[in-house]
Amino acid sequence: MELTYDSTSRMVATRRWTIHINEAGPADAPPVILLHGSGPGATGWSNFSNNIPVLAEHYRVIAADMPGWGESDPVSWSERDHPGAVADLMDALELDKASLIGNSMGGGTTIRFGYEHPDRVHKLITMGSSHGGPALFGAGGLTEGLKILQKGYREPTxxxxxxxxxxMTFDSAFATDELIQARADMVAAHPQHNENFLAGVGKRAIVELDHAKVPGITAPTLLFHGRDDRVVHFENSLRLVQLIPDARLVLINRCGHWLQIEHADEFNRLVLEFLANA
Known part of the structure; x- marks a missing residue:
């Protein structure tokens, strides 16, 4: 049966929020939680629809909308607690341990969860994630991509x-009208998410990382980054692979911020190999 947004969609009541997930794969398979980025209209499905069917052949895949995105509960900026939301979701689903895969903001959540809840992670995978420290080669302020991302919240046309x-992509062919319209529709359906995001711009990072704690991550970690990422410079993953003891990095040329979309086949293959190895 073909997996669709509707066929995999359900709401999960957690300790603090109701969180929307798209879930697929055998219920008794090892769990893998997918965490999306921060853009307007972002959801677990929009970030990972090219990956969920492949991963679900072997794993119980849970693509979550973070509180403040998608069909999950709205939250104010001060209430945001993404690692805590993941822990709450795992509790509600009765998962003691899971592997986490995060893109951009979701990568930050993955890294932070790795050092805050080391006993609850099997393996960690990030794409286009920040390392939480100052930039050496990348932009000192907002990158080109982050400027457009914020514009998307102000003018969600x-x-x-x-x-x-x-x-977000190196090849504009991936900027399909279907994907664009889906994100625009999601923004229109949940205007409070936009309002809450804009109210917090400039106050602090959505997911703050303690740079000093990142080297304490013990879980095996696989880092991906696009060489042509215009949102988060690839130097961030170079720094992460230096900081995390058991880490390896895949840097792909002719690739933007959405590596899991632009290079889905290679991403899926490498992720399955990494998760399968002891």
């Missing part, structure tokens, strides 16, 4: 969403 999807 189809044209702005097109700019956003385009800057």
């Amino acid at each position: 189809f044209d702005t969403m097109k700019q956003l999807v385009d800057v």
